[in-house]
Amino acid sequence: MTQARRQDDRKRQARGEQRISQILDAAADRFATLGFAATTTNAIATTAGISPGSLYQFFADKDDIARALSERYLGLLQEAHGEAFTPDIATLPLPTLIDRTVDPLIAFNLTHPGFQALLADPTTPPHVSEAKKPLHTAMLTRIDTILSTHAPHLTPATRHRAAEVVIGIFTTLLRMILAAPAHERPPLITDLKQALNGYLGPLVDNRG
């Protein structure tokens, strides 16, 4: 009963923070391989090299792990995109813009395979999906912002829908890219960009 109050950091963190990091690493590894539902908490503990009991010293429940991992990825993503998302990109022509955003995102996902699992795995129960929302929202906001520059004539509702569609296409192709052997990835990445260009093109410079 005295366990897993993680919102307050009482004392002692040298070991603790390290354990938390180990656990999140292990969870990312397992989620990426098996998805959320199929991943056992004991498997996370074993992968992290600790006992089930220790795991719950730092996390309230399985969902809490997904939540924390989601936050970690959100931080990593913003950090990795500070560079790729300089203000000038919004003014670039569409194909260049897509190149400059898709490539880093693919690279990020290849480095962090658990990200896609959290973002897109429909295996996650509803209340955990709440935890993924910040991730989804972060991407959505970014796309929405870009669209409002490139296609200012769109209504907010249309823009929002287009952003959701873009995320959907990106997510699906990303899953195929991650699942494919390395040598099949380049053409798939090209296809992804082509699909995004093909979808967004008419939206951006429409009504000629």
Place this chain on the structure above:
Amino acid sequence: MTQARRQDDRKRQARGEQRISQILDAAADRFATLGFAATTTNAIATTAGISPGSLYQFFADKDDIARALSERYLGLLQEAHGEAFTPDIATLPLPTLIDRTVDPLIAFNLTHPGFQALLADPTTPPHVSEAKKPLHTAMLTRIDTILSTHAPHLTPATRHRAAEVVIGIFTTLLRMILAAPAHERPPLITDLKQALNGYLGPLVDNRG
């Protein structure tokens, strides 16, 4: 031990076939709502109005139900497409072709919400995915055939990859369409067609 030998039809089928149909209806309903993994066999039995034991009189296990449902959908799909897939469609211009294939498929999925669940639910264990393969293959073959008419210059590998991409895009947008309230569907369907046109356009009439 005497149960669930369904490959042989011994005697008695008036009741049996009816029960099987009931069970498949129930399974489709539950799969569509909760997905495969989250659906309880007892819930399927309850929805079908029978006991768990009776369910296993006709199906070897949970996977077997998915397998049978998959076959049923395959039959329904071919039946529903006998009309939409007349030989002349391959000669139509791309936008018209997409209209003529997407619309019936959307309609089919609105009528049979379980179809999308089986086709795209990553919740299904690997050995059940085998059962979905005929469905996937059926769609893939159709698209591949169309592409070989419309883009004969593509290599088989490229054509195959394009077909997979098309299925991916279609499946994702379809999920969004099914999840959306009715009044948001028409614009999403338009977006789906636009995405397919945008992606396939350069492939079809490329190298001008």
Place this chain on the structure above:
DNA sequence: AAAAAATACGAGCGATCGCTCGCATTCGAT
């Protein structure tokens, strides 16, 4: 050094779920 707090362990509880088993009932054929 002693006390308190934090970390660690791992057997196993409780709940869920796929599936079974023994038996009852209904149907079709003779």
Place this chain on the structure above:
DNA sequence: ATCGAATGCGAGCGATCGCTCGTATTTTTT
């Protein structure tokens, strides 16, 4: 009418999994 096969039932077995609890060890505080 009778009998065997097909269909039906539902309590509950066995396995899995998230999570807990009592306890042991390590680290920080005083």
